[in-house]
Amino acid sequence: MLNVSERTQEMKGSPIRRLVPLAVAAKKRGIAVYHLNIGQPDIPTPRSFMEGIRDAKIDVLSYAPARGIPVTIHALIDFYAGMGFHLTEDEVRVTIGGSEAFAFSLQATCNPGDEVLIPEPFYPNYYGHALMNGIKVVPITTKIEDGFHLPPIEEIDALITPRTKAILFSTPSNPTGVAYTRDEMQAIADLAIKHDLYVISDEPYRELMYEGEAVSILEFPELHDHAILVDSISKRLSACGARIGTLVTRNRELMKSIDKLCMIRLSAPTFEQLGLVSFLKDPHYKDDIAAMREKFHSRRDTLYEALQTIPGGISRKPEGAFYVFVKFPQLDNSEEFVKFMMNDFNLDGETTMVAPGAGFYATQGMGNDEVRIAYVLEEPKLIRAVEVLKAGIEAYAEQRQRVAASTG
Structure with missing residues (x-):
């Protein structure tokens, strides 16, 4: 019998990309997806x-x-x-x-x-x-x-x-x-x-x-x-x-x-x-980099402010890059939450995709109530994406409560 290597069997796959097929399927159903899951800037290459x-x-x-x-x-x-x-x-x-x-x-x-x-x-x-x-x-x-x-x-x-x-x-x-x-x-x-x-x-x-x-x-x-x-x-x-x-x-x-x-x-x-x-x-290449930095700086501030509207959310304003890691106590399994957002939830035909937090840890059990958000969209889209995320967290928490009540 042919077997694949134990090393690749032990690999978990990327938490950033593993669930992307679910987003593809959502789009085929006519759902618009705000992609905050991958650190792919939307800014034109110089x-x-x-x-x-x-x-x-x-x-x-x-x-x-x-x-x-x-x-x-x-x-x-x-x-x-x-x-x-x-x-x-x-x-x-x-x-x-x-x-x-x-x-x-x-x-x-x-x-x-x-x-x-x-x-x-x-x-x-x-x-x-x-x-x-x-x-x-x-x-x-x-x-x-x-x-x-x-x-x-x-x-x-x-x-x-x-x-x-x-x-x-x-x-x-x-x-x-x-x-x-x-x-x-x-x-x-x-x-x-x-x-x-x-x-x-x-x-x-x-x-x-x-x-x-x-x-x-x-x-x-x-x-x-x-x-x-x-x-x-x-x-x-x-x-x-x-x-x-x-x-x-x-x-x-x-x-x-x-x-x-x-x-x-x-x-x-x-x-x-x-x-x-x-x-x-190019003698102006530093200007290109500076312009990108200013854009992401503004996006960081916009996203961080928007995240404060989600009850219970815990985050710290990032000092650099274009990511923020957020803890939401309403989540018991951040990967299941992302699946829920892609498979079962939309707000007026829109949903938001984030990266589940557990995949960023080696320690088992950590990150289940955390997600990574990449602020790689224009600010109006970031604001709307957080509105959709907020509604999705509320719907997910309600669903989990119903499941717990029915099995209790």
Whole structure:
């Protein structure tokens, strides 16, 4: 009898995408769906990026260099230099999206059976890639009441074992929008030095900061050999489909291993690399990023205000990215709630899709009363989406009460 691998059987699938077929079915029934479940910006991709693809002078679409096209790497070096990070071509690699960058980081730093610490709730693909490589995720549980900031460093220290090899996180965070403070980042750096750990910092939302400052792992010179920066153009360029990411490390031995991984996957997309070069050569590219930041800042404020109209909802205003994680005590199973919203509920022919919270945790039982909301729609649509969400939560709670009464 043919079998599939145990690893893939153990995978839960993405909580962000697993239920999308239900939305497709709802639309076929004539229901309009407000998609707040996926972090796909609706903002047009910069013209300079698209022109770079259109104007590429290519006769033969051959493999790009495994490390990345040299002109792309040098454009990225200039980009990071503008933020005060002075890198060389030996320290920067182009990857197929940020996802490949953190997958390579895990593969190059951990052996099967090793452990990686990740603050939860976290981006679910971290867990999936760890599982696929036989790596154990040890969660650092954070709480909505604390704005999802890190617990006391002593609690994190207590989680470290001889099998711990790395700490992985995103800042500003997907899914919570928390941005770790300089003190928090320093505490992580101190732990990494104390226990000789790698620090993998996923920073694709760095420019989307609304409160405080974005602190990068590259700012800590003591982490010269420990720090790995994961980056992506998906969010800052509204180019999720381009699949261009970056991996940065100053650790030369580690980069030798990364290069082997780059070679066996051949190359990152050529046209998109040239599009990135065109964007970064545009003297006004920072204006494009700033305009996007201002738009998401306004959307954040609009969404947060709208969420206050839902009784019992608990949230903290996110400091960055374009997500907010919300606790609704009316929910007993957030995945069942999303199914209810897609299958059984509409308000005047409309429904709202969010991402169920449990899929962002490694700890069983957590997140059942929480959802992630991506504010990736225009503000009038966000307001209406929350109105529909509010009505849906009320209807779901009433349904659960009826079921409980009938079975009691």
